[in-house]
Amino acid sequence: MAKRDYYEVLGVDRSAELDEIKKAYRKLAVRYHPDRNAGDTQAEERFKEATEAYDVLANPQKRQAYDQFGFAGVDGMAGGQGHDYSHVFRDFEDVFGDVGSIFDSFFTRTDRRRGGGRGGGAGRGDDLRYDLRIPFEQAVFGTKADVAYRRQEACSRCDGSGTEGTTARSICPTCGGSGQVRRNSGFFSIATSCPSCGGEGEVIENPCRACRGTGREQKERRLRVTIPVGMENGKRIQLTGQGDAGIGRAPAGDLYVFVHVEPHPCYQRHGDDLYCVIPLAFTQAALGTSILVRTLDDRRIRVKVPAGTQPAKLLRVRGEGVPHPDNPGRRGDLYIKVAVTVPDRLSSHARKLLGEVAEAVGEESSPEPVPLAELE
Incomplete structure (x- = not known):
């Protein structure tokens, strides 16, 4: 199976700060830790995957290598295939604050499990992901999109209780209702989720x-x-x-809609600015003119082209770019790149006139090279 992108694994942007990376990893580590998911091989793989991603992205040198070269950049480093992650677990205190808080997060008490606050107890529903593709114009100007997906909801037969009819739950005889069992390891006594009730206490x-x-x-x-x-x-x-329903009274998870914007055939976006290319006849560029340009929202605006406009010149039209999310009334600019076209066929009359122009302007018959930067 192909490895997933580390940023995708943690659910963060490529520009995410270290604190955001730690927060994302903590959330995944708490959810998929093997001690909370005994016998669940899928959860164990998700835990390893998240740990590997955190190992690379939390380290500036490894992250730089990964950003530049991908998985090949971190091969042979900790976090690559088949590496020992013991050093990552030594850093848990940095991620979780203190050792006690790790186990508080992994193995919450029954009172928190029964309808505790968001982000807390065990049984909270899984977060879900939905990938949505939208046209370029809708991303710029906003829209409403319908999404359909499948999620876990409270059972309609038992109303989420898990019991048949009026049958009640009983206290788990293994853990006595605490949802936890303790095991001793050297000087430590570690609480783990009860294997009989799965941490429910009942x-x-x-x-x-x-x-x-x-x-x-x-x-x-x-x-x-x-x-x-x-x-x-x-x-x-x-x-x-809007994610999966939680177990019992635990809260539901969240739904994350990842937006994928389809490219536009004529427009490109850079921040809040839009760029396009408009072809001009060489006479229009030389003499100057006024043209009508179709905007992204299908309007026509008049743009003045100064006389002597050179190929690749950028003409700036203020306020015709992308609306700002926090202030839709404020928009970026539209930049029009001039593409000067040369006719490949000329009538004898046009050829004569252009010859007169060439003689009048004194065209250089032996031009010298110019720096490539001038062409950009």
Whole structure:
């Protein structure tokens, strides 16, 4: 299986600061740590994947090598294939604050598990990802898009209880309702999730036949997502509580909509500015003119071309660029690059007139080379 991009694994942008990287890794490490997901090989792989990504992106030298050369840049470094991550775990105190907080995050108490606050207890629903492709124009000016995806929701038969009919849950005999069991390792006594109840503190004697005691079932969900003006390619929109439903009273996860902007055949975007190329006849460039230019939102604006405009000259039109997300009334600029065209066929009359022009302006018959920078 091909490796995923490290930034994608942690769910951060390529410009993310170290604090954001740590926060993203902490969230994944808490969710997929093997001690919380006993026997779940998929969770174990996700934990290893997140740890490998954090190992590279939290280290300035490794991150620079990865940004420049990709996976090849970190081969042979810690974080590559088959490396020992023990040094990463020694850095847990830097990520989680202190050793105690690690286990507080991994193995929360039953009272937090039963309807605790967001971002806290075990049983919180998984976050989901949706990739949305939109046209260039919609990203610039904003739009509303319908998304359809499948998520875990509370079972309609048992209303999320996981039990059949009025059957009640009973206290787990293994952990006595705490949701945790303790094991001794040297000088340490470590609390881990109870293997009998999965950390719930309770067991179901008669599971719901529809959801088999999970309290959840998969359903299709449809939402209308607002894409703000000035949306950039690769950015994400977080929809709180629209991910998988939590277990019991635990909160639902979030839905992250990653926006992929389709390229435009004529326009390019750089920040809040737009760029396009307009062809001009060499006589228009030489004599100057006024032209009508079609904008991205299908309007016509008049642009003055000064006499003597050179090829590749940029003409600036203020306020015709991308609206700013925080202030849609403020827009970037439109830059028009002039492409001077030369006719490949001339009538005898046109040829005679151009010959007169060449003689009048005194064209150079032996021009000297100019620096390449002047052509940019």
